[in-house]
Amino acid sequence: MTPFDYERATDASSAVARVVARPNAVFLGGGTNLVDHMRLGVAHPDLLVDVTGLPFARIDLMADGVVRVGAGVRNSDLAADRTIRERYPVLSQALLAGASGQLRNLATTGGNLLQRTRCAYFQDTTVPCNKRSPGSGCSAIDGYNRDHAILGASQQCVAVNPSDMAVALTALDATVIVLGPQGERRIPIGDFHRLPGDAPERDTVLGHGDLIIAVELPASRVAAHSAYYKVRDRASYAFALVSVAAALQVEDGHVQDVRIALGGIAHKPWRALRAEASLRGAAATEENFGRAAVAELADARALKHNGFKIALARNALRMVLRSLLAGAR
Amino acid sequence: MEASITLRVDGEQRSLQIDTRTTLLDALREHLGVTAAKKGCDHGQCGACTVLLDGRRVTTCLSLAVACDGASIVTAQGLARGDTLHPVQQAFLEHDALQCGYCTPGQICSAVGMLEEAKAGHPSFVTEGLTAAPELTDGEIRERMSGNLCRCGAYVNIVAAIRDAVSKGAMS
Numbered sequence: 001m002t003p004f005d006y007e008r009a010t011d012a013s014s015a016v017a018r019v020v021a022r023p024n025a026v027f028l029g030g031g032t033n034l035v036d037h038m039r040l041g042v043a044h045p046d047l048l049v050d051v052t053g054l055p056f057a058r059i060d061l062m063a064d065g066v067v068r069v070g071a072g073v074r075n076s077d078l079a080a081d082r083t084i085r086e087r088y089p090v091l092s093q094a095l096l097a098g099a100s101g102q103l104r105n106l107a108t109t110g111g112n113l114l115q116r117t118r119c120a121y122f123q124d125t126t127v128p129c130n131k132r133s134p135g136s137g138c139s140a141i142d143g144y145n146r147d148h149a150i151l152g153a154s155q156q157c158v159a160v161n162p163s164d165m166a167v168a169l170t171a172l173d174a175t176v177i178v179l180g181p182q183g184e185r186r187i188p189i190g191d192f193h194r195l196p197g198d199a200p201e202r203d204t205v206l207g208h209g210d211l212i213i214a215v216e217l218p219a220s221r222v223a224a225h226s227a228y229y230k231v232r233d234r235a236s237y238a239f240a241l242v243s244v245a246a247a248l249q250v251e252d253g254h255v256q257d258v259r260i261a262l263g264g265i266a267h268k269p270w271r272a273l274r275a276e277a278s279l280r281g282a283a284a285t286e287e288n289f290g291r292a293a294v295a296e297l298a299d300a301r302a303l304k305h306n307g308f309k310i311a312l313a314r315n316a317l318r319m320v321l322r323s324l325l326a327g328a329r
Numbered sequence: 330m331e332a333s334i335t336l337r338v339d340g341e342q343r344s345l346q347i348d349t350r351t352t353l354l355d356a357l358r359e360h361l362g363v364t365a366a367k368k369g370c371d372h373g374q375c376g377a378c379t380v381l382l383d384g385r386r387v388t389t390c391l392s393l394a395v396a397c398d399g400a401s402i403v404t405a406q407g408l409a410r411g412d413t414l415h416p417v418q419q420a421f422l423e424h425d426a427l428q429c430g431y432c433t434p435g436q437i438c439s440a441v442g443m444l445e446e447a448k449a450g451h452p453s454f455v456t457e458g459l460t461a462a463p464e465l466t467d468g469e470i471r472e473r474m475s476g477n478l479c480r481c482g483a484y485v486n487i488v489a490a491i492r493d494a495v496s497k498g499a500m501s
Contacts, residue, residue, distance in 0.1 A: 006393070080452070101442065105386060236471070
């Protein structure tokens, strides 16, 4: 680990100013990803501005039904929150599907949104990686790429985003509230994470000194009928090979409303807009669920070792819709 | 870069001077000589370094000690009351819930923290329905303890020990 200064932020604006003033400064939340990266030599900040003491650890139900989650809320507290469990079960389940009890007690909402890929080549500083060292090449494209992307990848990067929480937030149309050097702004979750393109070193649209202060969940009827399904190599405490966050509302046998996002298959949580479009208004049948899954994965491209993910994603998507339909009856 | 911090460790106030790069685990083990928390993977993947930080179970290998200034920490060696073991420790002994014992302090701290979470009604990923109070079935115990690996594979007896501790009132 390279040496660094440490400061506790006293208020959000000065925390932003401190980071803006130092090109290699970063914010510190729970540290579960950042400290590991510092030890691995993947990250080399020279100043950590600890933002865990800022007053962003609240979950507020607003008058208009919007739920505002402070960026400092720990993953375990968000998952256990009554309002979240009742109104957005997919979010509770996604959080509980991630990491372990110990890590969820540390990890924050803002930090979870910023966690970086678990691509083994990204974490190994002895091999090329365009995300860690831009222009050095991608070791995964012709390497062991079983865990990698099947949608939205580029010639520069085939890594996937590892977050479960962000997949649920994507299905829920959440908004990320950011405080930057120019003040506050709101970013729809779908625009927050990036596809790799020619700049895989950038996971999100945030700039240097941008601090996530909250995430807002819109009031949503369909969200109460939602679920998270995760396929992984062991029953617990593993990253997703494929995951699905879905919400389904059925009336008179027809799909009234539907929200779907997929995890483990792309550089960002993948909003399944094609599947949603094919389902909205259609009969809620196994056949139509299958058709929607096929439509969503139509552009999927397999690398040498991850072809199984295409069928896995289709099947997982169908299965979640089927179980949500059974629950709605 | 140096920093001065104070930690309350197993009931004792300790002050120390550390490099900011020092993790909480290294501060406990190398600076304070509190070796109950074990270093396994040092990447947050095995749970051997689990302690209770301000009452909640956490891994200590991914926390910087400087960020924990003022915190209260209980390790496995601080759980007993004099010669009376904590009910979870007693249950681990009675059920032979270990082989080499290296992961055991982390397992025990994790179990104690986990029981508090269950007592507060927190669901797990395998809880049927998110709103009812969870019942600690074997499946629930396994899921909630999945952050603690045991290379000897003593899982069967670990689950039995925790189940027994619950039935003897460790949660009440």
